[in-house]
Amino acid sequence: MHHACAAELRAILGADGLVEDRSRRTAYECDGLAFERRLPDLVLLPRDTPEAAACMRVLRRHGVPVVPRGAGTGLTGGATPVAGGVVIGTARMRRVLELNVTDRFARVESGLVNADLTRACAPHGLFYAPDPSSQRACTIGGNVANNAGGPHCFRYGNTTRHVLGLVVVTHDGEVLDLSEPDLDPLGYDLVGLLVGSEGMFGLVTEVTLRLTPSPQRVETLLAIFPSLDAACDAVSDVIAQRLEPSALEILDKLTIEAVEASVFAAGYPASAEAVLLIEVEGSDVEVEVNANEIEAILAGRGALELRRAQTEAERARLWAARKGAYGAMGRVAPDLYVTDVVVPRTKLRDLVHRTTEICRERGLKIANVFHAGDGNLHPNISYDRRDADELARVLDAGTRIMEVCIAAGGTLSGEHGIGLEKQQQMRLYFSPEDLAAMELPRHVFDPEGRMNPGKTLPIRACMETRTKPLDEVTR
Amino acid sequence: MDAATLVDYAKSLDCVHCGLCLQSCPTYRLTGRESSSPRGRVHLMRSVAEGEAPADADFAEEMEFCLLCRGCESVCPSGVQFGRMMETTRGALSEAVERPLVEQLSRSFGFATVLPSRAWLSFLAGLGRFAQQLGLPQLAGQLLGERGAALASMPTIPPANERALLPEHSPAEGPVTGEVAVLEGCVMPELFGRVNRATVRCLTAAGREVHCSRGATCCGSLHAHNGELDLARRLTRETVEAHEALEARVGTELPLVVNSAGCAAHLVAADHLFEHDADFAPRARAFARKVVDFSASLDGPALERLAARLSGGPARRVAWDDPCHLCHGQGVRDEPRRLIDLLPSVERVPLEDSEACCGSAGIYSVLRPDTAAQVFAPKREAFERSGADCLVTANPGCQLQWDAGLRRAGVTAPVLHIAELVAERLPDAPRSDGA
Helix, strand or coil: CCCHHHHHHHHHHCHHHEECCHHHHHHHCCCCCCCCCCCCCEEECCCCHHHHHHHHHHHHHCCCCEEEECCCCCCCCCCCCCCCCEEEECCCCCCEEEEECCCCEEEEECCCEHHHHHHHHHHHCEECCCCCCCCCCCEHHHHHHHCCCCCCHHHHCCHHHCEEEEEEECCCCCEEEECCCCCCCCCCCHHHHHCCCCCCCCEEEEEEEECEECCCEEEEEEEEECCHHHHHHHHHHHHHCCCCCCEEEEEEHHHHHHHHCCCCCCCCCCCCCEEEEEEEEECHHHHHHHHHHHHHHHHHCCCCEEEECCCHHHHHHHHHHHHCHHHHHHHCCCEEEECCEECCHHHHHHHHHHHHHHHHHCCCEEEEEEEHHHCEECEEEEECCCCHHHHHHHHHHHHHHHHHHHHCCCECCCCCCCCCCCCCCHHHHCCHHHHHHHHHHHHHHCCCCCECCCCCCCCCCHHHCCCCCHHHHHC | CCHHHHCCHHHHCCCCCCCCCHHHCHHHHHHCCHHHCHHHHHHHHHHHHCCCCCCCHHHHHHHHHCCCCCHHHHHCCCCCCHHHHHHHHHHHHHHHCCCCHHHHHHHHHHHHHHCCCHHHHHHHHHHHHHHHHHCHHHHHHHHHCHHHHHHHCCCCCCCHHHHCCCCCEECCCCCCCEEEEECCCCCHHHHHHHHHHHHHHHHHHCCEEEEECCCCCCCCHHHHHCCCHHHHHHHHHHHHHHHHHHHHHHCCCCCEEECCHHHHHHHCCHHHHHCCCCCCHHHHHHHHCCEEEHHHHCCHHHHHHHHHHCCCCCCEEEEECCCHHHHHHHCCCHHHHHHHHHCCCEEEECCCCCCCCCCCCCCHHHHCHHHHHHHHHHHHHHHHHHCCCEEEECCHHHHHHHHHHHHHCCCCCCEEEHHHHHHCCCCCCCCCCCC
């Protein structure tokens, strides 16, 4: 790229803050949804908010679309530059700016890796609760954009419950500072609006986050079930009994086989049809009483074996294996389509059945590993994106799964966001009036339609997405 | 460039794009650039193989920028064989890329002439020792500016008596717990003869009859990492044959104890180089199974025997830094810690990110000193936070990198090979740091 726009950006960021050449840009053509790819015209890696704002002003002047990107671990294509333009990566903005142990909040740059925040505050007896499976790689900024969840969000709630403030660079390069950790902001709660907006309302550069006291005691239970049905019923029972574990996860046989073959092997029994992984936290007494009651329910539902992690290392291994499940499925096929739907928890058993059937009917290989406590299903469909026919069947199955979940009173997404993946299916859930209303705030934050265009809200006409390459825009 | 031979396409399909490898990668952490991450590099390789991206100079540069520490393999749930993919790609690149003549000649001199030859290695070590005695490197440092600075920071070459080769046979002390062979190595005897002698000292104290073959010099590990696959194959083959000859002479099968993590990681996978050589592959496979790291070779009765002989030695607070090719390359993590914890008057303190690369990466620190120094910086900070007064590792490259890096920062703590730390607690042992 030899034009004025790139030169201006280079002057702001220095040569190593730009990724210009064709080969290196390839790494930015998709996120975890690898069958949708488009090469960005340029990638920018600012080091702080002022640099990001300066870049945004230049890009505004040249009318260039902007796609924010954290670590590219999203699963819905949210960070894929479908309309071309510039990707702004936050990977060089990863400082912890303030750790307020007394008031229990942290101010961090949005490129900070999720797990690094807990690592930074653990010595003070605090942790950051939302723990997506990709937490060792994904960024806080990406978590904010997608209102990310994770196993422990069953107890602690998704990202939005933990975001106290934000600094956001708007489409025209203005820095909107909403970083004060106010519990009840004066006027509109803009922070609430920005969380989950998938990069369409601006580029989040700093985040103020709630830190949670580490529990006095944690007990990790493992129950082995002869069938997926029994495991689902046990979950429904635990919830109906008003017991509150911090996490309730189900892994099925295929998932267990894949993780046990990997570097994250943790001793999950390969013979089990389903395993329920449960965590109970709190004071000593609370944990003991809860764990015993839960174990009684599990036994009542036919658990073949009950175990408790004996050491902290064993606990860590069980969780690392659970969180490596997506990656471990790479052993089954080159690609994995991770569906993310939510269903009423009383209907878990039926809907797990239904999703499995939908995949079987289409000749697809499905594994189930999901946040059962939240009713958040992740039917994992293995496929090979080079096989167009198989890909078509995968997408068809995905849509069908969303339809049956919505029909059962569920919803489209639990934690991954909409991105490209579920854009068209938004129509299954929302009326045209709803969707039109959603355009309004988007227009306020992004009147020129340059912020992560072509995402989340269904496209009505092809004119809505800018597809002009940067070269032409800026020539 | 031919995309088909440039990339191990089948292996590139193992990556499911989850991204769990990103933070394990020193070059991604340094640059924040995804093309410099394991997932990015695999994606680039696959794109090149599928004809969607060019195999141009930028592609080649990203491949060579990798330290090949294999830290990504330890966190990859999908089991992507990143190291082997990278060796294939570098192998094809080294044939295809046009290098400047000076670089071409010096690579060829180093890889094909010096490393495989004991005569060349000792001649150059002697020459270097002589030059260092005269103070020439310091002089060059002053005269040549930046280029000379590299010369001035070269490791100190020890005197001739420390560069003597190991005896072909060293008898066990007391009752025999087993017979082993040790790998003498190429640069090891020239720069780290004391480590080799400490290794043998520990093994004989543990009741091992120790044999050493003179039949081969370099094992080819550096060649394989740098894309010189034909030479790597030749040298690995010579190493296998030398070991077979030694076994024939001694009249029994021998485990091959290796004190250099880089060499051991290469040799435990030696058979992969001969996938297309049906005659030699079984021999390479049989050999690979016998290769064992020094600390992992000491267990059961041998370890008990060694422990019983340990006494005294200087009091040290040590930080153990896992060499990449020990923890990621061989999966050896507990054994060195177990050995250190046996030692009297040694306290082991935890070192943060001990499995992260120190930037040595074979000859990477010579080829890219600036990057190597940047990769090292957080390692030094972690060492200083640990409160240790001694750094212990198990690979010559790491030892040089740590030693140079700490000295540059004015830190005087000694850097020891784990065998040295053990040996200085055996009867009549000198202090390893000469203090």
